[in-house]
Amino acid sequence: MDARRHRIFACAKDRAGRPASLETASHEVHAGEASFVGRVDAAVLTHACRRRRQREPGDRPSPHDVPWPVSMRTLSVAAHGRQSSMSLTADNGEEASMPRKEILDALSRYTDPFRVTDGKGFRLKDFDPGDTLGLKMDKEEAVELLQRGSEWLAMEQDILYAQDSWSLLLVFQAMDAAGKDGTIKHVMSRVNPQGCDVFSFKQPSSEELAHDFLWRYSRKVPRRGHIGIFNRSYYEEVLVVRVHQALLSAQKIPPTLIGKKVWDERLDDIDRFEEYLSRQGVIILKFYLNLSYKEQKKRFMDRLDKPNKNWKFSASDVRERRYWNDYMQAYEAAIRGTATPAAPWFVVPADNKWFTRLVVAAAIVETLEKLDLAYPKVTSEQKKDLAAAREELKAES
Known part of the structure; x- marks a missing residue:
């Protein structure tokens, strides 16, 4: 595995020395009218993706409880507004989503050991x-x-x-x-x-x-x-x-x-x-x-x-x-x-x-x-002003 394909917050091995199972990642975020597209390291999420969640009797099965193939190659992240989710695609075409909490759990792996x-x-x-x-x-x-x-x-x-x-x-x-x-x-x-x-x-x-x-x-x-x-x-x-x-x-x-x-x-x-x-x-x-x-x-x-x-x-x-x-x-x-x-x-x-x-x-x-930040919502009055401004600009031509 080419180590340079591991991008964000991790590398080819985790703390215990185990090989990281994810090789590439794509990260796309849309928030309001703004968008950000970048590459996000898959290994930062490996811990969250592969761990087995402890379920209580009667809990619904989760995609994260399924042992993903070691050869899984693609992980994409999409966040709409502040409701973030992750789409996991294995070689066999199966998909599952990772909630925003899992992203935060993955980040905390790199901050908790040093937080006082x-x-x-x-x-x-x-x-x-x-x-x-x-x-x-x-x-x-x-x-x-x-x-x-x-x-x-x-x-x-x-x-x-x-x-x-x-x-x-x-x-x-x-x-x-x-x-x-x-x-x-x-x-x-x-x-x-x-x-x-x-x-x-x-x-x-x-x-x-x-x-x-x-x-x-x-x-x-x-x-x-x-x-x-x-x-x-x-x-x-x-x-x-x-x-x-x-x-x-x-x-x-x-x-x-x-x-x-x-x-x-x-x-x-x-x-x-x-x-x-x-x-x-x-x-x-x-x-x-x-x-x-x-x-x-x-x-x-x-x-x-x-x-x-x-x-x-x-x-x-x-x-x-x-x-x-x-x-x-x-x-x-x-x-x-x-x-x-x-x-x-x-x-x-x-x-x-x-x-x-x-x-x-x-x-x-x-x-x-x-903080669960979000762009300010446009009020009905503001929408009217925006519409009026649009019409005025159109009329200029």
Whole structure:
């Protein structure tokens, strides 16, 4: 089997090492007047297609209970509005449909292992920076795979923008060289820039230091219908400021308010801030790109060895590396104190860039799919206006 025929969110073998049974896939989505046609990897759905659903007595048989031939070749996906279904065609011509829930179940296979919704007992060492869920993929496959995921995301964003109700806030945190910029660039490559804003928070200005620590971030929360990306965020206030506590004095906070519990208090403030946003319709996804100490050194050396990458390197990168253990403790405390179902963390393995990007893309697509977005319905009055406009345009000729 040609491995390059496996397109989206998987490759020739699953996590247990079993050969994937699906070879090609076609994905067609129609939503309102918009349409999107692309190639979707079949293997991402293999798990959902081939598993045996546990039925209760009296349940109606399901096509998914039937063991499909290993030689099955064609899988097509059609979603009309938000009622998605999948049509499976085997070599013998038999067809069955896969409901939208199965699509989400397949996506969750790539997000659930890294999602943290309850920080109690969270330990960063339980997450392997090199994990790929057993997938193996070359660069060409990964690029095409991510491209298809980005197309799917672009379709969802178009409906999000048109609906003008929800908004999406993506928070990216990581150590230097973990790949935040590259992940944002590649995952969001197909998104309409009119509905997406990226903010990279650097050292605070004198004006920002004159306000509370959340002030400069709260002003950049995405408006309804938009996607906002924080490349570093308010979590810097419990990360870099915690590691370098001299920075706290520059924030002009009354000394009597800075006690031993200041970091726990800040985490509580962030938790309540995110809870407030979620009640206002802001969906929050937080990504910690989990890079290993060894891989960071490798990427730093690469930046030093290649002239075209020298610009990416800063002497401060090495200085901050000396505080690695302090940062790991700060990240662990931050995730433990702010991981909730409404604002989950994704501890994404970052030693393999292709896998990092696929997990982030899957998490975003999965979240938007669960919102069950739909284009606004045209009212009877609006239809009359449309008809009148049509007649007026026709009359011009």
